[in-house]
Amino acid sequence: MxxxxxxxxxxxxxxxxxxxxxxxxxxxxxxxxxxxxxxxxxxxxxxxxxxxxxxxxxxxxxxxxxxxxxxxxxxxxxxxxxxxxxxxxxxxxxxxxxxxxxxxxxxxxxxxxxxxxxxxxxxxxxxxxxxxxxxxxxxxxxxxxxxxxxxxxxxxxxxxxxxxxxxxxxxxxxxxxxxxxxxxxxxxxxxxxxxxxxxxxxxxxxxxxxxxxxxxxxxxxxxxxxxxxxxxxxxxxPKRYPVSEISLSGSRKYQRGGVHLAMSVGDTEEFVSLREYRPGDPLRHIHWKSWAKLGKPVVKEFQDEFFVRHALILDTFTEQAVGESFEAAVSVAASFASAPRSHEVLLDLMLVGTQAYCFTSGRGLAPTAKLLEVLACVEACTDQPFSQLHSLVMEHAASLSGCVCVLLNWEFSRQHLVQLLKNAGIPLLVVVISETELEIDSEKFPEVHVLPLDAIGEKLDKLYD
Missing domain, CATH: 2.60.40.10 (Immunoglobulins)
Structure with missing residues (x-):
């Protein structure tokens, strides 16, 4: 009182x-x-x-x-x-x-x-x-x-x-x-x-x-x-630190939607042929000239695509709405988002705010600046469970060639998410923002790195050494 x-x-x-x-x-x-x-x-x-x-x-x-x-x-x-x-x-x-x-x-x-x-x-x-x-x-x-x-x-x-x-x-x-x-x-x-x-x-x-x-x-x-x-x-x-190109040894993965989604990033041409309309086909695929000529709906068929897709996962779950650790995590995520990468790589930014979000950046889609704008406005999630992020990540796991995780803690739920991604065969780079020293089993989780709050820039610079 x-x-x-x-x-x-x-x-x-x-x-x-x-x-x-x-x-x-x-x-x-x-x-x-x-x-x-x-x-x-x-x-x-x-x-x-x-x-x-x-x-x-x-x-x-x-x-x-x-x-x-x-x-x-x-x-x-x-x-x-x-x-x-x-x-x-x-x-x-x-x-x-x-x-x-x-x-x-x-x-x-x-x-x-x-x-x-x-x-x-x-x-x-x-x-x-x-x-x-x-x-x-x-x-x-x-x-x-x-x-x-x-x-x-x-x-x-x-x-x-x-x-x-x-x-x-x-x-x-x-x-x-x-x-x-x-x-x-x-x-x-x-x-x-x-x-x-x-x-x-x-x-x-x-x-x-x-x-x-x-x-x-x-x-x-x-x-x-x-x-x-x-x-x-x-x-x-957000503040950004110098980060070299992310090196994850992932292969190209099948992407639902093909070139229409990837905007020419991949191995094959976009248009394949015309065919009759089937229930469930998107209206944007209708070939209007053929419909007018034949008197029945005709759609364009596209070849599904294989290309490299990375995920940048930001942990927003914390008890403090305003805190140094969360701001440091956002800065690290922004550093990875703006790091140099091949024009053939798509990057998905995954986070949970008022709901689960997935923003994609890459050639033909949103530029990197759009991801930085999203990160500039992201807020800490203080009233939802970490499982919300589990669901979002695993929903897209099949299409991922690699994954960068920025975490705020290293308790069981975070470890479980990392283990699920490893079991799916996805190459990982995991950084944990911490105010104190953390003990991590380097044999079980060799891809996990701890970034102390007072030495983030120095540790990021030596991440690939």
């Missing part, structure tokens, strides 16, 4: 802290701190003169706040965002700003506003922030560091605010233009471009909601704000 009460008060503390930091400049924060201190020590007006300092600082802050009410500007802006970003890699993009007033606007700061959902109480209880084990008992119980970490992670990105040079007006008379050009402005232009710096903190979509122009009052204490509603989104892809 107490923890739930504290949790809901975190939001109040955060909202107040955010308002103060957005509104007050560094000098304003110093004055505000002095005001509070003077108020505490100046309660007894007979013993101290601190109340006089309190009155002076209060009047100064009130003047600063009132002056901010007269901030009147009108801007338009446009973001030039790239298609993708990557977790942990600094991204630069540009913002075009246009001043629709008749005045030269100086002393402005540009701030980007991102949608920042707050964590639920259930997520708060399950999550463990980095360094949780080293926290003292008070921090572990109250959990404000964990709440702050969750809020920052859910926000998705940090964008540094940028100070703007003087922005010339777009609505201007000829004599005003001459005045501006002689006012230490090197070049006159109606719009201005500024470079912004973004650091992605997590994968998935980063939602921009608006941008705010801030300008301090003449005393430099309190910011006047002008907010421009501008919705945009940027997809952040």
């Amino acid at each position: 107490l923890r739930r009460y504290l949790f809901h008060n975190f939001r109040v503390v955060f909202a107040l802290d955010r308002w103060i930091r957005r509104r007050f400049t560094k000098a304003g924060l110093l004055i505000l701190g002095g005001l509070i201190a003077a108020g505490v020590f100046g309660i007894d007006t007979k013993q101290t003169f601190a109340y006089q300092l309190f009155s002076l600082l209060l009047a100064l802050l009130l003047l600063a706040i009132i002056s901010s009410w007269f901030f009147r500007v009108r801007f338009t802006a446009r973001r030039d965002l790239p298609q993708f970003a990557t977790v942990g890699e600094t991204l630069h993009y540009r913002v075009q700003v246009q001043n629709h007033t008749r005045k030269l606007q100086r002393g402005l700061t540009l701030r980007e506003n991102i949608k920042s959902p707050l964590p639920s109480f259930e997520t708060f209880l399950r999550a463990k922030e980095p360094g949780y084990e080293k926290r003292n008992l008070f921090d572990k119980y109250v959990g404000y560091p964990r709440w702050a970490w969750l809020r920052r992670t859910l926000k998705g990105a940090e964008i540094a605010e940028q100070s703007l040079p003087p922005i010339p007006p777009s609505l201007i008379m000829k004599n005003e233009k001459f005045k501006i050009q002689n006012d230490n402005i090197l070049s006159f232009q109606s719009s201005f471009s500024i470079k912004m710096t973004l650091m992605p903190l997590r994968r998935g979509y980063v939602h921009f909601t608006s941008m705010t122009f801030a300008r301090p009052d003449p005393f430099g204490l309190f910011n006047a704000l002008y907010t421009l509603d501008m919705s945009d989104s940027l997809l952040v892809l």
Whole structure:
């Protein structure tokens, strides 16, 4: 009960802290701190003169706040965002700003506003922030560091605010233009471009909601704000490690649907002959010209195909909806998905989210970028059994030439899945993401490799050594 009460008060503390930091400049924060201190020590007006300092600082802050009410500007802006970003890699993009007033606007700061959902109480209880084990008992119980970490992670990105040079007006008379050009402005232009710096903190979509122009009052204490509603989104892809070409000694397997499915990947030509329609034939195979000529339905017959098909299996089953191990597993899966491979190989990404999914990438089908988009948005599965993944994998096992498994644990159900794939004669590469040391029978499971959280890149680089 107490923890739930504290949790809901975190939001109040955060909202107040955010308002103060957005509104007050560094000098304003110093004055505000002095005001509070003077108020505490100046309660007894007979013993101290601190109340006089309190009155002076209060009047100064009130003047600063009132002056901010007269901030009147009108801007338009446009973001030039790239298609993708990557977790942990600094991204630069540009913002075009246009001043629709008749005045030269100086002393402005540009701030980007991102949608920042707050964590639920259930997520708060399950999550463990980095360094949780080293926290003292008070921090572990109250959990404000964990709440702050969750809020920052859910926000998705940090964008540094940028100070703007003087922005010339777009609505201007000829004599005003001459005045501006002689006012230490090197070049006159109606719009201005500024470079912004973004650091992605997590994968998935980063939602921009608006941008705010801030300008301090003449005393430099309190910011006047002008907010421009501008919705945009940027997809952040998972972090990826360098991985060499996956080498699995699998042979070509029979694929139901042949070339029509594989889009020319295989050993034979697609079209074989025409034949009469049989119940169950797909409508897309109907040869309409022959039907019109003969007066009865005729379908095109295709030769079934044999080609190489690999599966990339991602284990999404974990108790923590937000956790380092799961994010590391997604990054490893993304690394394998983007690893170089022959154009004749199809890759199936298999995972379980709200339901079982199988996404196929290869020549003529979805490009690798589509698999990375899927991995960017995948969520941990906290309420379904691991057997859901069993069913999905074994349904496609007969058509697989090889399989890469990225697992979060090495308990019985995971071992059983690996053993089933081995019994089916499918070449395997299995990696297990682990925070602790794992004991694995290397004689029984020589294809299993453990990747410690603190050395994933190093271990992946030596995977084929």
